[in-house]
Amino acid sequence: MKRSTATATATAFAGGSSSGGEKSRRRTGKSMDWINGDTLCIIFSFLDFFDLVRCSAVCKSWNMVINRSRLLHALYTKKVIADASYSLIDMGRPLNAVLEDMAMRRHRSSLIxxxxxxxxxxxxxxxxxxCRMKMGLxxxxxxxxxxxxxSAESCKCLEEYSLSDLPPLVDFDFDESKVVGLTGTRICIWRRHGNRSIFPSREGTFPKGLCMRxxxxxxxVGCEDGTVRVFDMYSKSCSRIIRMHSAPVTCLALGEDQLILSGSSLGSVTLYGPTSDQRVAVLRASDRTGIKTLCYNPSSQLVFTGSTAGYAACWDLRKMKSLWEKRVSPNVVYSIQCLSNDPSTLVVGGIDGVVRILDQNSGEVLSSCVMDERKAKLTRTKSLFxxxxxxEVNRLPCDANISDIPLTARPPIKCLAVGMxxxxxxxxxxxxxxxxxxxxxxx
Known part of the structure; x- marks a missing residue:
């Protein structure tokens, strides 16, 4: 049995879109009741390591079958022995930690x-x-x-949220249960598959918002007056007003420990710590142009910024020191992002339309990509319109002259989001x- 066939078979057993799956659910109440663990083990044994990891996350019953059969441990041991980049020390680490490390190595290899x-x-x-991307959405x-x-996999529209009766949308974010949008001086919440609610207007406490996380x-919410306003989603009230800059707040990032980082149009990054209830530090790059985008990596404690002059910069928050600063675009860097648990790669997009992969620790450009306009084909997948x-995509050599590439192949990248x-x-x-x-x- 081929791996692709095994994967498709496993997906069908999970209760995909087939009519047979629907009939089995109506017949048994559970799509997995009619297939035993031994049969699943046979199917799973045809999968490679990473497809097996994905299957283990489908549902509790699959996870139980895979872990009890120790298929993951067997494939992992085989991979460590075959791959010289892994040591026997890795075999003694917790499996979850090793799986994450292997996934990040594969992510880096794929990008580069x-x-x-x-x-x-x-x-x-x-x-x-x-754009934002989380959980395959x-x-x-x-x-x-x-x-x-x-859907990041099928490119199909799953849900739609209208703002027809509101001012234009400025920024937004989402998680597994809600979508939060900023419309100038108002915050809206959409429950996934549910109704919308709007924060009450509070005259004089909410100047024009420019960004939100x-x-x-x-x-x-980062505001035009240099403050960051923090709003509680459940009480629908402003819990804190923090003076971060003397200029408009242009971008924001949040840490899980309630750390708030903000960039300004004057070129500085301010850190706010809730425990001290004050600004922790102000970071400045030698390039004093405005900060256009900001990214915080909690796994490595690194902060990355992109400026209006095309520079990317990095600071280590553990030492509060600058690590590097490099010009990576001829002009504005609009977006800079990385996976939260990836300690190695960074993706940058700017006005020249080139997707650049950078090394987080040095700022070195590892790869540059643009679309190939000459090669295109329509897929069977139908989108909304x-x-x-x-x-196809061309990876550019280090000495490539960007101006020789047609603008149709590299429209300015206004925003990007990174997934696996x-x-x-x-x-x-x-x-x-x-x-x-x-x-x-x-x-």
Whole structure:
């Protein structure tokens, strides 16, 4: 049995879209009741290591079968013995820690050396600027007063959130239960699959908001007057007003320990710690132009910024010192992001439309990618406004002259989001693009 066939068979047994799965659920009440653990073990034994990890996350019963059979441990031991980059010390570490490390190594390998293509589709009726990606889902919006939630795998629209009766959307964020949007001086909450609620207007306490980040139970709004307003999602009230800058707050990042980081139009990054209830530090790069984008990696305690002059910079919060500062774009860096548990790679997008992969610790550009406009084909997947196009991608040599590449192949990247072996980009156009990277070594 081929691996792809085994994966498809396993998915069908999970109760996919087939009519047989629906009939079995109606007959037994549970889609897994009619297949025993021994049969599942036989199917799972045909999968490679990472597909088996994915199957273990499908449901509790699959997880139990996989762990009891020790299939993951067997494949992991085989991989450590076969791969010289792993040591026998790794075999003594907790399996979850090793799995995460292996996943991040594969993610890095895919971004730098793997094959890559772009799926693009029309997702909105006017220019879309913002995107977020979490849990295999993509949220897009800003432009036509509609936010749409997409599947990162199928590119299909799953949910839609309308702002027809509200001011234009400025920023948004989401998690597994809610979508939170900033519309100038108001915050809105959409329950996933539910109704919308709007924070009450509080005259004089909420100047124009320019950016927002959300981490349950709070949303932080960066304002034009240099403050950050923190709102409680449940009481719908402003719990804190923090003076962060003397200039407009242009970007925000939140840490799980309630750390708030903000960038300003004057080129500084301010850290606020809730325990001391005051600014912890102010970080400044030698490039004093405005901070356009900000990314915080909690796993490595590193902070990354992109400036209006095309510079990327990094600070280590454990030492409160600058690690590097490099010009990575001829002009504005609009977006800079990484996976929260990835300690090695960073993805940068800017005005020249090139997707660049950087080393987090040195700032070295490891790979640069642009679409190949000459090669495209329509897939069978249908999006909201038409078919999904698949385009090939060119990895650029270090000495490539960007100006020689047609602008149609590299529209400015206004926002990007990073997932496992995926990068989503928006370009202030109707198109949404998802860059899919595939490691050369899949097993």
């Amino acid at each position: 050396n793997g094959s890559v293509h772009v799926n693009q589709w029309i997702g909105h009726t006017s220019g879309v600027e913002q 993509i949220l897009t919006g800003v432009g036509d007063k509609v936010m749409r939630l997409w 959300y981490m349950d139970p709070e949303a932080a 038409g078919l999904v196009e698949r385009k 072996e995926k990068v989503v980009t928006t370009h202030n156009s109707k198109y949404i693009r998802i860059w899919k990277f595939t490691s050369k070594t899949r097993n």
